[in-house]
Amino acid sequence: MKDNTIRISLLCLWATAATLADPVLVELPHGTLRGRDNGAYYSYESIPYAEPPVGELRFEVPQRYSQHWTEVFDATHPPVECIQWNQQIDQVDKLIGVEDCLTVNIYKPKNYSRSSFPVVVNIHGGAFMFGQTQGSGHEALMASGNVIVVKITYRLGPLGFLSSGDSALPGNFGLKDQRLALQWIKDNIERFGGEPGNILVVGFSAGAASAHLHLLQQDFKQLAKAAVSLSGNALVPWVMQQSGRRRAFEMGRIVGCGLLKDSTELKKCLKARDASEIVRAVREFLVFNYVPFTPFGPVVEPVDAADPFLTQHPIDIIKSGKFSHVPWLVSHSQEDGSYNAAILLAKQPNGKELIEELNNRWYDLAPYLFFYRDSKKTIEELDDYSRDLRQQYLDNRNFSEENYLAVQRIFTDALFRNDTLRSIDLHRHHSKSPIYYYVYDNPASRSGAELLAKRNDIQIGTGHGDDYFLLFENQYRQPLRPDEEIISNSFIKMLEEFAESDNGSLAYDDCVFPNNIAQEQVQFVLIKRHSCEILKLD
Template sequence: MLGVFISVALILGTANAASLGSVYTEGGMVQGKSHSVGLFRYMDVFKGIPFAAPPGRLEKPVPHPGWDGVLKATDYRMRCMQLNLLATDVVGSEDCLYLNIWVPQGNTVSTNLPVMVFIYGGGFLLGGGQGANFLDNYLYDGQEIADRGNVIVVTFNYRVGSLGFLSSGNAEAPGNYGLWDQHTAIAWVHRNIRNFGGNPGNITIFGESAGAASVNFQILSPKNKGLIRRAISQSGVALCPWAVNRNPRQYAEEIARKVGCPTDSGMVACLRRTDPKAVTLAGNVKFNPIVHNLALSPVIDGDFLPAEPDTLFGNAADIDYIAGVNDMDGHIFATLDIPSINNALVQFFLKLSIALSESRGTDAGIATYEEYTANWGSKPSDTDIKKTVVDMETDYIFLVPTQATLYLHSDHAKSGRTYSYLFNEPSRIPVFPLWMGADHADDLQYVFGKPFTTPLGYFPRHRDVAKYMISYWTNFAQTGDPNKGESSVPVTWPEFASNGHQYLVINNKMNRDSVKQMLRTRLVYYWTNQNMDIL
């Protein structure tokens, strides 16, 4: 009888399935796909909706001219032109400014839902709105977040590398084209999302790595006034040492020379008519340490970013903000900077300390080395050395700038609330040592619910982590408080501005001891006040 009841329920559910059908947008009608995701639960999915016209080379995006008839929005579009993973060729297209939307439905069509807009990472060099793909299981598929949190999820493409961030350092090609693409996508969502059942007054942007820094740039820019209600930065902020290009002309001339263009007043015109693949390939500029290789990044252009990021937090005073890091975010960078990280040597660590402190000279590098090795003793173990390398890179590249950003947001906040977290669920990569915590980007699989979509690849504890993160993230999108919303959470997450600058440790064993305070305060003070100009 139970089987008969379930069959009848499924038939009735299918008969009453709510779906948007064709949706009107400013460019024309779009038609996506609808499918069941559970008992009386459905998902409308739209892929490949243009939010701007095919962009001009090294130019801001402009509105799409529109289309006749009904656009079939059923497939992802190509990512923006970029280097392949080996930097030996290019992939993608210049015609790439498209977005994707997931809308959860019940027996009636959803209305006034919170909206979560995701910005991908990739060092401002790589990435796409659908994310990495394995057997049609795309990393940035928004279905699990949308279904479990009852929110609309949007992902989109933006230009990266030379075509997204090359800047001549003047008004001829000011740069930040990728940031303008992001802004244009957010503005499109604000204007059109009501027709998909979303609340344009409740948009949360969230992102990871360069996408997290982009989130921070977007809430700091005066161009987004009134568009964004809340924001989440996962392992990246505008104050990160790799987030702002301080010498844009130098890198533009380097690229120009590689493709045979002049470096004088004719440079930009030449770059605009040169094969875009050649310009993209030329953007692979190498410097060491690897964090200094991320040269094609946003610039202070006097327009989108009118001043230094640390002076713009007044623009985010009414925006609720979550920012945090993974406890070993620097591991992937450490393995590139010290290839012998699995057999780390002291002299390499000293050289790295000096390199990361280069803005203050050799003495500062030695001071940094001494700061991090104070507890080593006379004979540090290989594990001690390796963990110290990872700690220093994590602090310098991610943690300290994020903490400084949290202080600034909290200090300038009016109605906006501030929350801090540390994600430390151990990495699932089997070749890593037992002491390994959460590497850079380890959090993404949980935020996007991969333990649910590919259950055989995970243990129950991983599904717990995914449930916790989706609950906190979507509650925050609904109410501005990660503890309040449609989803239950394991621990109450206090505001950062409350007693002692509290933060939440996120992993599979969460309990009341997961709330801590003053995250690595001594090292935050060291980097911001003694060693380098993070603030």
Template sequence: MWKILILLSVVTLGYCDDGEWKQVRTAQGEVRGRKDPAGGLYAFLNIPYAKVPVGTDRFKAPLSAPIWLEPLDAIDRGIICMQPPSPLFDTSSKVMQEDCLITNVYVPDTDDKNLPVIVYIHGGAFEIGFGNMMTPKHLVKNKKVIVVNFNYRLGVHGFLCLGTEDAPGNAGLKDQVALLRWVNKNIASFGGNPDDVTIAGYSAGSVSVDLLMLSKSAKGLFNKVILESGVSVGFIAIQRNPIENAKTYAKMLNFTKVNDFYLMQEFYKSAPMKSMFMSTFLGRKDSTVLFSPCIERRKGNQAFLDESPYNIIKSGNYNKIPMLIGISNMEGSLQMHHVGIWKDSMNTKFSDFLPVDIKFQSNDERDIVSNKIKEFYFGGQPVGEETILAYLDYFGDIMFGYSTLRAVKLHLEAGHKQIYLYEFSFVDDSVPVIPNTNERRAQHCAQTMAVLEGPMDEETLSEEYRNLKSVIREMWSNFAIHGTPVTEDSSLPTWPTTSAGGSPYMSIGKAVEIKESFLGERGKFWNKIYEKYYSAPVAVAPPPSQAYHNEL
């Protein structure tokens, strides 16, 4: 496939206006990026940074990228990784393929060299999405940073975790490490500084950023991190039982012999890749997805993650680099469409909706704690459309809010000293009112939508929102350049580092101001529960011995 694309690129060269193009040498060959029609930057799109192993090796770590001898036109070919239909965006115009590891590099139109670099990791519950889902043009046009985004394997392709040589787990995260190595090796040719790389991510991409900071395999490839709605110690970050998840998904794909481990592995290795993608996107009562990162069986340097994030942070044995971390004030928006479906179940058996990382000695204890949580959020009222704000607070807290506060506390207790905490709450009249209320709140990853660009022309946005976008882009750029989001000469409020209790933090809304006590009483409430009932995830169970299997 790549040979055909590279040949087409060479043929195209003769028809291009050289004034519109910039040519750069990479380790794989020359690439040509095109000037953005609006000016201010060059975009190098769909550059292959690694190669996906295929056939029975499809779940293994990525291979080296292809090499070309003639200049490659780095234009948008719409390549994305294999994934199910999305509830968030239309993929009909995209080229969905198994060998999908491409990167997009946005370079300011300047002769300056040694620019700081931001690498953005896309979200999508580790199941959907692609690098250019949102673009970073306004960040780049200020001529201060280069921004990179990219695809990585998703769903079963990226996160099947059987604990075997053929499917060890975390292929999608190993793709991310390969991308960071590509940046380290090549970004100087684009004018970037390979020793000054900030990795940023939103939702599942934010979880990935946090995991990369903890993984020995990525050490030294970046020196700052930006987390936008997602952390490694949240229950959505790590599979609790990868083998059971593999069985559940295999049944969804009409494979029934799931109790024969090796037959199931063979099914995953040999089934047509296009037949293997079904949506599990946030439809489960426990708010987990089937395929997220896992703790691998110990394989030395081959493993991306061989210990729980909680234990790694508690040990203090990781690279403590400047961190910008936070959430929106309505992270529960991801589950808003389920309120009508789940309200009866939540009123009947609320315990089915508890976080999966708290464990109890008995069902009676589980029911007691469950009732206490339900009372705390709903105050004796039934779950439903009339209590939608409590519903949104509950899911926002268990999925993103409390885990963010807890991550900050754990990092600080481990000796991390440079953490900047924020909550994004900006809304204007374009944001819909929450049903059955008069309130507007900032939905999941609203801060990312403010930093990057979506499908809407920014000129159509309100002046108030455009100004806010300018402010948050200044903060994010400052952090990438200086390691602090507000510099001494800025007109913005001074932004101190935070404490283990979540004070102070920056509130980014209609007003940009420092506040105290992140999550307030809700954070204190969950602290007490997690101190008593938290259960860290463990490595994937070893497979049954082949000898035992042969006797069956």
């Protein structure tokens, strides 16, 4: 017996020594995993942070991963995307992904001058409906070599955000996935060489809104030191959903659950349906193309929900001051509205552009395009708002290709800029930590708007993601122009220093961000092709 105990102890010591000697081996509470040596960096992918959200765990709060590996876990497989109806797939059937998808994916540079690294956690975008970690690259950050990058997957669309508005089916499952992933990172990143006290959460679009929503949790400051929201925040109109209960029961009807009225019965029926059937039903909630682009998203949950994420509207949380007072950087591009305005430039089978349809269908479509369909009480209110919106930007001009940029400006202001400014203004009156803001104005040679428009003959300006994909590269944007290479390096240095800063200061190139908490007027950094400058809002 004594000999066996000694033998087991020696084996454990040998395993620990082997793990220390081989950086692709990492010891976790679940057991040992093996990553991959990619030459310039190490990767550890598809590491589960939650139990698979399938069967009885569908539409439930994510459960911590509890399995123990008896053999070395293979962390060399690229992450799979969560099942989704993906707008960016140019075919009738837009279904991709799997339901068992909740993983963290870690990338560590080879920089032998450092014994540990700050951590940048990336939350991908996709309107809470689609998206994947593979669309946000890490090569540029690995080449710089000063931070560990962690990318997380989370439930999307109806499987991530369906809500009946009560405790049976409260919603926000995708946000709860993100929160559990952040907790996993905080608990385990030191084992990979990360610094648990220097975690920066960065999100783009829906990921940006997610980062802001996490910041509005009082315990976020225990998980991260700062947050970055690029082209999105909790107050833009496509984030917080209304009429979720109506859509939940409509989903039940579409997939064959009948005309139910009880949320528990609805949940039971939906758990029994195939995941692909539920996700394919997304197309029934779209009025044309992928409009509205977020039919399922975050909601205010009832206070009696199990482990709720959000029980107050973000505006009320900010005004209460009961959130995490950590540094926050928020931004938008000069023409963020290119998403989803560019679809209006696409040619229809009859040869006409979709934008021309607005001349006859503006009052029908505008409430869906700009997410106020559920916020107005009467048809008269809807029509009045639609009329005023058109008049403000177009006067008496028609919707046409010649007037496209004016139409795109409606999208930019209504879906991004206006509520970014409102969010900054609320925070500057109720926050105790720095609030930073930048606007990016340097059009990409190839933008995502071209994919939506299916053409590249119209100049749309600096669009959605033109800055983000200089940090987390996308193959469609490659190769970068020389000026974009310089900007990319400056952005990366900005993030690295923000992640490691002791006092929450922030700078881009020679422009030190002003803290809007201390300013009489909102100030921002305008980042252009060959310069940056600090400006004040009029």
